[in-house]
Amino acid sequence: MNPSPLRIRRATTDDFRQLQALWHSMHFPSEDLEKRLTEFQVVETAEGQLAGAIGLQITGAHARLHSEGYTDFSLADAARELFWERIQTIAAHHGVLRLWTQETSPFWPRWGFQPANAELLERLPAAWHDSEGTWLTVQLKDEEAMAALEKELAEFKEEGKKRAAEVLDQARSLTTTITIIGFGLGLLLIGIAVFIFVRRGLTLPGH
Numbered sequence: 001m002n003p004s005p006l007r008i009r010r011a012t013t014d015d016f017r018q019l020q021a022l023w024h025s026m027h028f029p030s031e032d033l034e035k036r037l038t039e040f041q042v043v044e045t046a047e048g049q050l051a052g053a054i055g056l057q058i059t060g061a062h063a064r065l066h067s068e069g070y071t072d073f074s075l076a077d078a079a080r081e082l083f084w085e086r087i088q089t090i091a092a093h094h095g096v097l098r099l100w101t102q103e104t105s106p107f108w109p110r111w112g113f114q115p116a117n118a119e120l121l122e123r124l125p126a127a128w129h130d131s132e133g134t135w136l137t138v139q140l141k142d143e144e145a146m147a148a149l150e151k152e153l154a155e156f157k158e159e160g161k162k163r164a165a166e167v168l169d170q171a172r173s174l175t176t177t178i179t180i181i182g183f184g185l186g187l188l189l190i191g192i193a194v195f196i197f198v199r200r201g202l203t204l205p206g207h
Contacts (some may be wrong), residue, residue: 005046018050026069059125065101095186102133112138
């Protein structure tokens with residue numbers, strides 16, 4: 001059990017004033033961050049005071065850690081451990097395969113974040129291309145394996161659609177055949193009935 005008195009939770013509008021003060025103290029673009037307040041996870045003390053926050057922006061199968069800041073940096077490492085646990089849970093819930101960050105704390109490399117090479121940077125979502133600085137990244141799940149699985153599922157779904165269309169066509173053809181056969185049998189029965197009447201010397205009304 002974690003003995004830390006700190007508590008991690010998602011930011012709410014009630015945290016706005018404290019977050020705004022924190023962003024100003026960290027020289028973050030507070031006007032931009034205000035619009036994305038619900039991206040933030042906050043850490044508060046046992047007394048309920050906000051001690052820090054970090055943003056988690058999710059884009060498809062990728063997520064970015066950003067705008068990390070603390071009112072008391074002596075609590076930073078303990079808070080980061082709690083943040084990391086929460087971030088992994090959120091990432092798993094949203095199907096995130098890879099995390100990115102430009103945070104410079106040595107804490108993040110200890111948890112697997114490494115500088116992104118040119119090949120990995122090609123996977124960086126377009127929305128983050130304008131961010132200056134070095135990108136660190138960590139793979140949470142095998143992207144190639146997940147891509148292959150998604151391809152197989154898509155092919156299976158497409159094959160299912162084709163089979164369903166074929167069955168529907170066969171059903172329509174069978175219905176048409178049954179209708180034609182039924183119509184033919186009806187005519188045959190009428191013909192037989194008329195023949196029987198004629199053989200018995202009966203005549204139809206009006207003749």
